[in-house]
Amino acid sequence: DxxxxxxxxxRITKTGKRIMLECSQTKGHDxxxxxRQDPGLGLRLIxxxxxxxxxxxxxxxxxxxxxxxxxxxFSLSLxxxxxxxxxxxxxxxxxxxxxxxxxxxxxxxxxLTVL
Amino acid sequence: xxxxxxxxxxxxVAEGNPLTVKCTYSVSGNPYLFWYVQYPNRGLQxxxxxxxxxxxxxxxxxxxxxxxxSQTSFHLKKPSxxxxxxxxxxxxxxxxxxxxxxxTFGGGTRLMVKP
Numbered sequence: 001d002x003x004x005x006x007x008x009x010x011r012i013t014k015t016g017k018r019i020m021l022e023c024s025q026t027k028g029h030d031x032x033x034x035x036r037q038d039p040g041l042g043l044r045l046i047x048x049x050x051x052x053x054x055x056x057x058x059x060x061x062x063x064x065x066x067x068x069x070x071x072x073x074f075s076l077s078l079x080x081x082x083x084x085x086x087x088x089x090x091x092x093x094x095x096x097x098x099x100x101x102x103x104x105x106x107x108x109x110x111x112l113t114v115l
Numbered sequence: 116x117x118x119x120x121x122x123x124x125x126x127x128v129a130e131g132n133p134l135t136v137k138c139t140y141s142v143s144g145n146p147y148l149f150w151y152v153q154y155p156n157r158g159l160q161x162x163x164x165x166x167x168x169x170x171x172x173x174x175x176x177x178x179x180x181x182x183x184x185s186q187t188s189f190h191l192k193k194p195s196x197x198x199x200x201x202x203x204x205x206x207x208x209x210x211x212x213x214x215x216x217x218x219t220f221g222g223g224t225r226l227m228v229k230p
Contacts, residue, residue, distance in 0.1 A: 004158070033217075035220075040124070040222050040223070041222055042121075042205060042220035042221050042222045042223050043159075043205065043220040044220075045217055045218075048217065058217065090158055090159065092159075103149070103161055103164060104159075104161070104218065105161070106151075106158035106159040106160070107158050108156075108157060108158045109156075109157075109158050
């Protein structure tokens with residue numbers, strides 16, 4: 001969905017390096033999410049934000065941090081990358097004012113490899 | 116706690132035949148249920164959702180899903196499969212009993228449609 005963009009699309013890094021994944025959206029949604037996808041495990045929630053001043057930990061937040069710079073931007077950081085953080089990372093948005101149904105719209109993903 | 120299961124890692128079907136991708140869930144309140152599809156090198160795309168009302172939900176690309184409360188299931192179906200339907204399919208659930216609940220995704224089912 002071109003309304004949600006992620007940069008970079010692919011990244012290879014080394015153990016111990018700091019890395020930032022960025023997400024931008026033009027959908028005007030207040031809520032933003034970061035997930036990681038691992039084979040057979042589906043998507044697991046890392047962090048989510050309901051507005052610029054609201055940041056919440058998800059199921060697997062250890063080793064990650066986030067920053068909500070603006071309504072449209074939500075960044076995910078790995079302070080010191082480790083190999084088991086190798087995964088596909090997705091950003092998503094949703095609009096709670098359309099009701100409690102929480103339909104989420106996803107970016108194209110960032111494939112991260114930690115050597 | 117909410118959970119969702121997709122019991123099949125892969126489903127194989129011949130083009131033109133009907134397809135079913137299975138999903139079962141567990142919630143303490145009423146479920147909001149979703150199906151998403153992921154094509155290669157793409158983010159997840161929303162297919163359909165069940166919130167309330169008619170148990171048969173129609174979605175994008177000719178897909179439909181049937182909510183069965185007694186069996187706690189929400190199977191995805193299509194009367195006639197296309198090769199282009201080959202993709203990874205995710206079921207997700209949100210328990211309506213708590214406004215703070217986030218989406219929980221199943222592990223995904225790979226659908227292979229052969230000519």
